[in-house]
Amino acid sequence: MSRVLVARLDSAGDVLLAGPAVRAVAGQGDREVVMLCGPQGAPAAALLPGVTNVVTWAAPWIVDPPPAVTAEHLQELHDVVVGADVDRAVILTSFHQSPLPLALQLRLAGVEFIAGASVDFAGSLLDVRLKPGEDFPEDQPETERALTIARAAGYELPEGDSGLLRVRDVPDVTELVGTGPYHVVHPGAAVPARAWPAERHRATVELLAESGHRVVVTGGPSERDLTAYVAGEHGLDLGGRTDLRGLAGILAGAEVLISGNTGPAHLSAAVGTPVVSLFSPVVPALRWAPYGVPVELLGDQNAPCRGTRARNCPVPGHPCLAGVLPEEVVEAVERLAHRVPSLSSRREKRNA
Incomplete structure (x- = not known):
């Protein structure tokens, strides 16, 4: 069974909005999805259908206040990715964010295929790069943006999935x-x-x-x-x-x-x-x-x-x-x- 890393390094709300894209990557349950999140987003990732495992890392270009950029902190991400044993990754970002800092770290950790959306030239950092334009407008709901990135990477929502937000294991309160x-x-x-x-x-x-x-x-x-x-x-x-x-x-x-x-x-x-x-x-x-x-x-x-x-x-x-x-x-x-x-x-x- 293949294992795919889906990254959304922001807050809980951003992670919830990425839920349909996660289900697209998971498919009919024939792929394991490892979700890479920041500390604020990890609890939301644990609620998403299709997520097999959640790993956490505080990105210095996302988290506020940001952690210092040190060799030790970058090594922590490297170890997390290697330990997750993934060979493909889909990086989900908002319009004002670049996937390239994370893509570089994923490449160094041995990830073979990486997809993301980038205004900037990505060189060998991305295998699939969506560039904002007529086919990928910036003015669209975050959920649809994430689904478009997943689709470009080769992942479609399973038949019958409406593409709406969902969570699992909702308790009786x-x-x-x-x-x-x-x-x-x-x-x-x-x-x-x-x-x-x-x-x-x-x-x-x-x-x-x-x-x-x-x-x-x-x-x-x-x-x-x-x-x-x-x-x-x-x-x-x-x-x-x-x-x-x-x-x-x-x-x-x-x-x-x-x-x-x-x-x-x-x-x-x-x-x-x-x-x-x-x-x-x-x-x-x-x-x-x-x-x-x-x-x-x-x-x-x-x-x-x-x-x-x-x-x-x-x-x-x-x-x-x-x-x-x-x-x-x-x-x-x-x-x-x-x-x-x-x-x-x-x-x-x-x-x-």
């Missing part, structure tokens, strides 16, 4: 969330520029509760103070009480998720739950909005921060998200919960 319908509010974001103000999240929880909805507030161990504040007296605070797999279970049982552009939004899409996306345009929504599920996209997508990829808001007052009112979020939740298309969706359908 009734013990945590109780019974009955609920919405989830996830107020945290790893990148401050993508965070909606905490007081707006708290007000949203209060409004939803006043309307008769049960609300669950989620977050990581470092976000317990945030989730406690947002939940207040009206929400169920589960901050720090689950790992990523447990969060998948919570989201799978929810009617709607309210979240910024962060990993849980993509995890929600992977379990089929609609998302009210408070989306800062520092990155394009076309590429990174939740994929394949009903979405209400809120936030000024033409704000001055558009396309800056800023981690901290470069515009005083954070206008792209601060202008979104809790009442607007609640209205969006009601539309999704009742499967009523938004005004923009209705216009797009009418003009199609």
Whole structure:
């Protein structure tokens, strides 16, 4: 049986978006997929159907703050790749990233075939190089970009696979969330520029509760103070009480998720739950909005921060998200919960 390395060195959300490409490489189960991830992405890779093994390495050109480039650190990657015993690799990147630093290290570790997308001339580093252009546009969802790279390497989705996001082994979390319908509010974001103000999240929880909805507030161990504040007296605070797999279970049982552009939004899409996306345009929504599920996209997508990829808001007052009112979020939740298309969706359908 052949073993293929699939690399996605970024965050959990990026890894989840690569899931369909991973399934394409895995085929009908006749290939083993070793997924190479950064520390933040590894827990998501473990949830992807088709992944046989997950190996982790912190890339100095990806991780923030970056580890030092030392012979010892590069040797660690070499040993990981040699130990994985792979002869082929597919490097998945976003438009602003180069696959070439990793491709060089994979070549030195003996990988015979490498595919990736590169603006720059790749020489002998890539056997298959996709170059952005008409046949490979940059303005496309990240999931479709990854699938295109996998396809160029010779891997197609199995027959009957829809190409949507999926995860496996979703747990029953009734013990945590109780019974009955609920919405989830996830107020945290790893990148401050993508965070909606905490007081707006708290007000949203209060409004939803006043309307008769049960609300669950989620977050990581470092976000317990945030989730406690947002939940207040009206929400169920589960901050720090689950790992990523447990969060998948919570989201799978929810009617709607309210979240910024962060990993849980993509995890929600992977379990089929609609998302009210408070989306800062520092990155394009076309590429990174939740994929394949009903979405209400809120936030000024033409704000001055558009396309800056800023981690901290470069515009005083954070206008792209601060202008979104809790009442607007609640209205969006009601539309999704009742499967009523938004005004923009209705216009797009009418003009199609």
